[in-house]
Amino acid sequence: MKAVVMRETGGPEVLSLEEIETPEITSATQVKVRIEASGVNPVDTKLRSRGLFLPDGVPAVLGCDGAGVVVETGSQVTQFRSGDEVWYCDGGLGGLHGNYAEYAVIEESVCCKKPVSVDFIHAAAAPLVLITAWEALFGRARLTDEKTLLVHAGAGGVGHVAIQLAKQAGARVLTTVSTKEKQAFVASLGADESILYREHGFVDQVMALTGGAGADVVLDTVGGDVFKASIDATSPYGDLVTLLDPGPAVDWKEARNRNLRVGFTLMLTPMLRHLPQARANQVAILSDCAEMIDSGSLRIHVSDSLPLDQAVKAHELIEQGRMQGKLVLIP
Template identity: 35%
Template sequence: MMEAIVVNCFGKPENTFQAIRLPIPHINDDEVLIKVKATSVNPIDYKIRSGDLPHLVPSFPAILHGDVSGIVEKTGTNVRKFQAGDYVYGCIGGVVGINGALAEYTTADYRLLSKMPNGMSFTEAAAVPLVGITAYEAIFQRAKIVPGQKVLIYGGVGGVGHLALQFAKFLGAKVYATISNDQQDGIAKKLGADYTIDYRKETVEDFVNKHTEGKGFDMVFDTIGNQHLANSFEAVKRKGTVITTVSLDKIDLSLIHEKALTLHTVYMIIPILYNDEDGKKEHGAILRHITELMEQGKVMPLIDPVSFTLHEIAQAHIYAESGKSTGKIVIRV
């Protein structure tokens, strides 16, 4: 038997999470059994819990959270890349039909996993998968960055944004990151931002004129959505590229036409939702490349100083939804 934290209904975190005992799950031929060491909070986790994304919820009682780091306990007959004792990490589920990582043990499709970077802790590794793959898809696969290009990242010290900032810098871009206070300014510059922009103090027109002589940025990556997506269309140059992770809104697309823009959306859980084998393999390959970058010291995860245990998951969700965190919130199992 194992302990798991489940939700049986939608609602506020203090009213939904419950600790129960469940049998340790069985694995199929393409899975590994993982002894969970850590997981992290992503917006999709608290949106599912609150009922904002009911179509993504696993069957009740649901075990949420996709990100996991841990130790392989057992492997299926088709698994060749991993063996018992390996330290692994990945984004494995926590969505419809697939339980997540809020438990002492979980199963995972081996194609979604990578071995952890040498010297990295379980808490650090658990912070990376969902946001890392999302940022990687945006910057390495969609942006087609040429060294010297000016790249604007909305949410420069957020979960996705702080890794996108580092990826863009690695590819030779001149990186501009939006921030909202002096502490974030220091963090963004430490991560490699060439310039920071306090979006509360400067209008889009002001910082476009200041940093691009009114021409606009070559690429804008929006990790926040809402008005920031509309602002991205304004901030990018003619025939430039806008990439977003949050396009769930009704937005005037006139500027896309008037400036002949290219718009990409990134939704990294598609391979998990639709059991896309090629997509799962790609996630594993992306994580392996991120692992190399972290081992080389080119990329580092930003962990919020406030951490939580499995039994403090409600407090972790409350903190995540407060908007006060910086980087990723990690839960130790």
């Protein structure tokens, strides 16, 4: 089969389209999927440039998100049969088990039936960001309807679904964006207020919009200085959740003085630590989100879809940091 293979760390140019062996079912509980689309996420570019999670991970096929059609099932598979359309988040952390490819073999337990109302492109764009946003908002921050949420980079992959999930929960949503075009986009998703962070300091704007109280919950999808400044935008006894490593330069004094609950979300942990119950919980999240998508209360925005042989361009676009929504590769 054709797949995008990474044989060393480095820039986007280390990705090359190659012919490799098609994976085959080796366990009675596995399904083989013909991949129709694969989501591209910022974590893919970090793994490519900084190194893989798994020690002897190269050569590697990246891509955690996939959507496609089941073409074969193991003898003990009960939930799926050939022809079923599925979506999932699995693989892409090292070795040849990733989704920038034509086929994947995965465990039945991590697979979920695709929402019927969307195509494979939109389905493939969604799993990692949906699970990330859900776990951050409801698992870490315990978001409820009486709270005000600040989402950083609300037009991005995680941000644009976090806005919608929070509005479904009844929260008030503030978000930061870089352009007026993105301001209009997040408004269409239901954001109550958007802050052009390049024109105005977001901390002052958040304090003005909350009457000096600060946001009850802050979701940091950017890291670095944004995380550090977010401490001052979070209300006393509030929750500050980040998807990134804050680094060693954070002065935690103000966070302590505000009695903040600081949380971390890495939705890949169940894969990395082999936690079956946590993975089952993530599949349940996808199932709930599929119902929301099919009901029209949740939508996935795809900025562009590219052929598999343009994976280099896809990584370049992600690293430019101007993406709105998601980017997808099509085998």
